Amino acid sequence: MADLGRAALVVSLGLVVYAFVAGFTAALTNRRRLAVSARNALFSAFGSTAIAATVLAVALVRHDFSFAYVAAHTNRTLSTPYALSAFWGGQEGSLLLWLLVLTGYGALAVALNRKLLRDLTVWVVPVLGGIASFFAFVLVAVASPFATQTATLDGAGLTPSLQNPYMVAHPPMLYLGYVGLAIPFAFAAGAMLSGRTDERWIVATRRWTLAAWMFLGFGQLLGAHWAYVEVGWGGYYAWDPVENAALMPWLAATAFLHSVMIQERKGMLKVWNMVLVALAFELSIFGTFLTRSGVVNSIHSFAKSPIGAWFLAFVVISSLFSLGLILWRLPLLKARTRLESALSREAAFLYNNLLLVALCLTVLWGVLFPIVTQLVKGETRTIGSPYYDFFLRAFGLPLLLLMGIGPLIAWRKTSARTLVRTLAWPGVVTIVCGVALVALGAGSSRPGLIAYTFSAFVLAAIALELIRGTRATGSLTTLISRNRRRYGGYVVHAAIVLLAIGVAGSSAYGSSTERRLTPGQSVSIGGYTLTLQDVRRRHVPNATETRAVLDVTGGWNGTISSGDNQYVNPPEPSREIGLKTNWLRGEDLYVIADSANPTTKVVFVKVLVKPLVNLIWIAGFVFLLGSAIALWPDAREQRRLVTRLAPARAA
């Protein structure tokens, strides 16, 4: 079995290297049959990689411990879904998943565009072949998932905290996002290599970018929710380098998704879009380098791995390639039109882009800071949450405001008077909300109050747009179906508003307290009183559970338990939080019981009240809904595109 997997990977490497070399030769010499051959090699590489992936998946499900990878990441007690999730739980398997998704995405994107954009796809194939060659080489020569050993009776198992449904879905979501960013990058590079720098590459990859962005965004929220319910520290995002590694390309891709609209409509920002798509792709690879190199200290990874050097080399080479291409094609990337006014929708998009890129670079600076200080001062220094929180407020709050202004402002230019008239109703809603919030006590946190009032402004602006549009078309569904991209975008904006309210509520207005308790003693917080009833221990298959049982009165009446599990195989502990979502009050009661002792009946309890935190998770589903609306096939748009692309194709 392992030999089959190994052989399939070697075949994949040969095929993608062929797609790279033959593809470039065919594109340079205009040899059509060779180009078709290179394209077919890319398609076949997906097939051979799928064979390799199947071999690993079967080995995981069958607990075949002659595979070193299977023995290192699973054991016999794991159920099939968790055994399969070990596919992406380790370095080698996750790289194989990366190659599988890349060749699959690449084959599909090239197949779908090979007729309409033939002049571009002949260049896209070698670019994708080059990227895939790197991953296939690493899998064959550096980190093979098919290393074998003498079969052991059982494996090391999967850490208990990873045996969680969120961890089954979270990593593959991120990979679908990271790898998906390679498609717009390859088409952008293809457009520059072919000299066809019109808007066709953007149109062809719009849905690919949107899908990758959706997966990356939703994947991060899944990870955040896993951290919240499973890790048990009371938070959901710690600004850790590995978490930031997913955030940075998402921010760059968000900027790109907005700025391409300007290029599509006005022929502007061509260089900027090339820079953004390259930045998003490079950051996705750079994030992988961070995760696996051990170059920065992270709660997720300390291990130094030889794979990091390969990723760094790839980031450097592909960045130089992107930069060189952009500089080479600068004369072809001149804007067709120009920004006419600083008070226009184009300008609002530009401000949005600057803020998003500024936030992205700020996070990048925070991640790189330890490396820079080590190089400059010979001492590693890290910057923590206060730095990131400061810049999140500095750039995030204006971004939130722009989400409300952008959709209402006219294209080309608008006067200050018209702008004031347009923003009057959302403005009134904002002021009323602001006053009400202050009256309700939200003024205790200025950033929280600003976030809430700006959120009210954005929601009012979206509602205004929907009301106006529905009046004009007669129904909301007709309105949305006529321009799915636009209204899907508004739903995504609503999701971001929910996210902002959830983050502001849980961080700015949350409260916590800690107490040592014995039975009968109580702790009070935020209208809740928690009284320790008992500390219990019981043995269940594969674990010993210790729980502090607390009676809750006040804001909610009931019982809540928290403590820890000590597992037998693997011999790891896990913290088990007590969580009660109080939908009536719009908050979570979150209990962490430390050192619960069933003999002395003493426990150290930390209780947190997290207002509006559940809006963050709800935002994830609204985000998915909006993205799905924008992604949904649109026959009218397709007809428009065919008409629009036909002259360019004929030319």
Add this chain to the structure above:
Amino acid sequence: MSTRSPARLVVALGVAAVLAVFLLYTALRGSSTPTLTPSQVANHSGKLAVVGVVVAPLRGDSHSPGGLRFGLKNIDGRSSVVSVVYHGENPPPLFKVGRNVVVSGSYAHGRLAGDNVVTKCPSKYTSKPAA
């Protein structure tokens, strides 16, 4: 105003503003913390973080006046042991001897008074142990 100038001006001002804020923040606030290995910590004092592997003996309780006491060595094992006394919330459940951790706190007189412990999250990749 020329038709081209607003975009360029906005970009230039935006970039300049971002850079300025970066420099001001990192220079004036000075919120960075030295993150050292046990072998580097000897010549330092004050607020810092130490990255290392937990070594036995592990004694006490983070909630007790005497605190939780343990040692830290370089992850590769090649260093002397730094003594740690940790007070505060219980360390994360995965904390144990042999685990890689980051301990933040104040270092003085050869001892780190820790107030925060972060253990390696099991969700990512580990290198293979040396043969």
